[in-house]
Amino acid sequence: MAFVELKNIKKTYGKGDGKVEALKGIDLSIEKGDMLAIMGASGSGKSTLLNILGYIDKATEGSYALEGQVVEKLSDKALAKRRNKFIGFVVQNFALVEDYTVYQNIRIPLDYTKMTKKEKKQRINDLLTSMGIIDKKDKLPRELSGGQCQRVAIARALVNDPDLILADEPTGALDKKTGEEIMNTFIKLNEEGKTIVVITHDEKVAKMCKKIIYIEDGNLVPQEVKL
Ligand SMILES: Nc1ncnc2c1ncn2[C@@H]1O[C@H](COP(=O)(O)OP(=O)(O)OP(=O)(O)O)[C@@H](O)[C@H]1O
Numbered sequence: 352m353a354f355v356e357l358k359n360i361k362k363t364y365g366k367g368d369g370k371v372e373a374l375k376g377i378d379l380s381i382e383k384g385d386m387l388a389i390m391g392a393s394g395s396g397k398s399t400l401l402n403i404l405g406y407i408d409k410a411t412e413g414s415y416a417l418e419g420q421v422v423e424k425l426s427d428k429a430l431a432k433r434r435n436k437f438i439g440f441v442v443q444n445f446a447l448v449e450d451y452t453v454y455q456n457i458r459i460p461l462d463y464t465k466m467t468k469k470e471k472k473q474r475i476n477d478l479l480t481s482m483g484i485i486d487k488k489d490k491l492p493r494e495l496s497g498g499q500c501q502r503v504a505i506a507r508a509l510v511n512d513p514d515l516i517l518a519d520e521p522t523g524a525l526d527k528k529t530g531e532e533i534m535n536t537f538i539k540l541n542e543e544g545k546t547i548v549v550i551t552h553d554e555k556v557a558k559m560c561k562k563i564i565y566i567e568d569g570n571l572v573p574q575e576v577k578l
């Protein structure tokens with residue numbers, strides 16, 4: 352079984368007249384160590400797919416297995432626990448807690464683990480150093496640039512050493528150069544063994560990944576582009 356396996360995934364929002372079929376039967380396998388870009392028009396279902404991959408939302412139909420564990424069989428509590436352990440999520444607008452310092456933001460996912468205070472401190476400091484933002488440790492998000500905020504968000508996503516990193520337009524709010532730097536960070540993480548899925552509208556960003564898949568109106572476009 353592949354690292355990620357989606358079979359006939361459908362997602363419907365709402366009921367009756369307001370019903371939207373966001374995903375219409377997605378089959379997708381992702382191998383461990385892959386780096387995949389998802390492209391497609393606005394409203395095509397990209398974020399819906401990523402949210403399902405990231406245990407944020409559940410499919411209406413179909414099956415999803417991550418590392419052999421079928422999602423539909425898990426309770427919400429078990430799902431939350433696995434999410435914290437296996438998945439790192441990064442979004443366009445960073446989603447940092449505004450009145451928490453950089454350090455406190457990165458510590459959030461560790462609140463649910465059994466690490467000692469000393470181990471947590473070590474882990475966060477190591478990440479701050481590797482992300483090149485150790486000097487921003489005690490700053491608030493509003494005192495940072497967009498690129499620095501995204502680095503904090505990536506550090507937070509990495510703090511529990513997840514196997515799967517999901518990023519929904521991580522460069523969407525950044526200028527070209529900063530976006531490229533963020534993508535280079537993802538490439539480095541991929542080289543270290545992380546499996547990465549990135550949604551992007553930017554062909555250049557997509558080409559920094561190993562493969563590109565396209566979504567059109569809730570369906571995958573058959574050919575997968577290997578780069
Ligand atoms: N919570 C929701 N309730 C109802 N409809 C939704 C919800 N979330 C998404 N949709 C609808 O599902 C479809 C797919 O949305 P989705 O957010 O997955 O698109 P997307 O490809 O990520 O678009 P964008 O590039 O604009 O971010 C759209 O028609 C959208 O309006």
Ligand SMILES: [Mg+2]
Pocket residue numbers: 397398399519
């Ligand atoms: Mg989206």
